[in-house]
Amino acid sequence: MDRYAVIGNPIKQSMSPVIHRAFARETNQNLEYDKLFAEVDGFKPVVDAFFAAGAKGLNVTAPFKLDAFAYADSLTERARTAGAVNTLALQDDGRLLGDNTDGPGLVSDIRDRLGWRIEGQRVLVLGAGGATRGTLLPLLNECPALLHIANRTASKAVQLAEDFAAYGDLSASGLDKIPQAFDLVINASAAGLSGERPQIDPSVMGTGSCAYDMVYGAEPTAFLRWAEPLSASTADGLGMLVGQAAEAFYLWRGVRPSVEPVLSMLREALR
Ligand code: ATR
Incomplete structure (x- = not known):
């Protein structure tokens, strides 16, 4: 099964797994999505190991968006101008594309x-x-x-x-x-x-x-x-959170998920 994750520190609070699993269910995409923790100066070894194990993509949250920017093999224009990467996507040629979907x-x-x-x-x-x-x-x-x-x-x-x-x-x-x-x-x-x-x-x-x-x-x-x-x-900005996830999902899977059902679910969970 294709593997994805979000990396951050702290990472416990991240809603990305809930969002991406809901997108996958809705669009019938067979994938796994987990949370990865790294020490603040330990981004590279954790990400090296993740992709060496065959993962297809990674979301990146604080404090690692600059590390991901440096880690990517190539960048989209929006990531380059943002000066930060929140999404890494494995390409067919084995290179990692850094994007910013925020x-x-x-x-x-x-x-x-x-x-x-x-x-x-x-x-x-x-x-x-x-x-x-x-x-x-x-x-x-x-x-x-x-x-x-x-x-x-x-x-x-x-x-x-x-x-x-x-x-x-x-x-x-x-x-x-x-x-x-x-x-x-x-x-x-x-x-x-x-x-x-x-x-x-x-x-x-x-x-x-x-x-x-x-x-x-x-x-x-x-x-x-x-x-x-x-x-x-x-x-x-709850809609932006779901929106950036939807853009990352599209980059990885080529399918656009619906944001409204996931947004309602998160809004409910926040109450
Ligand atoms: P982020 O990555 O979230 O943008 P950042 O790069 O540290 O975080 O930038 C924080 C921004 O919020 C800055 O523009 C900061 O204003 P200063 O440049 O004057 O520091 C702004 N900010 C933080 N607290 C603020 C406050 N209480 N009132 C107005 N602006 C504030």
């Missing part, structure tokens, strides 16, 4: 599942860390009217905008200097992980705007609680 998972959740528009819209991304870097190319590929990055540390947002200048028009600022109202505001900052939200002015939310938080939890995040009365629609 950004595509975000875009498919917003565009396909939620039915929010990105094309032609004014899009604001909050944060300028690895999560933001991974989403910029997939977002630019959707042709927003404009894409602005705002970060607590303004210089990091400006640097990211410069790094991606070749891929499209981007602007950048600190959180306190956001120049106008937006149609879609995506919180890619890590603020929610400590129960906080990026301090931005309510005028940033345009009329009928949509607010998306890449963080998720049993309760709405601080950002979504703040955005709720200011927006037409809000959503957390």
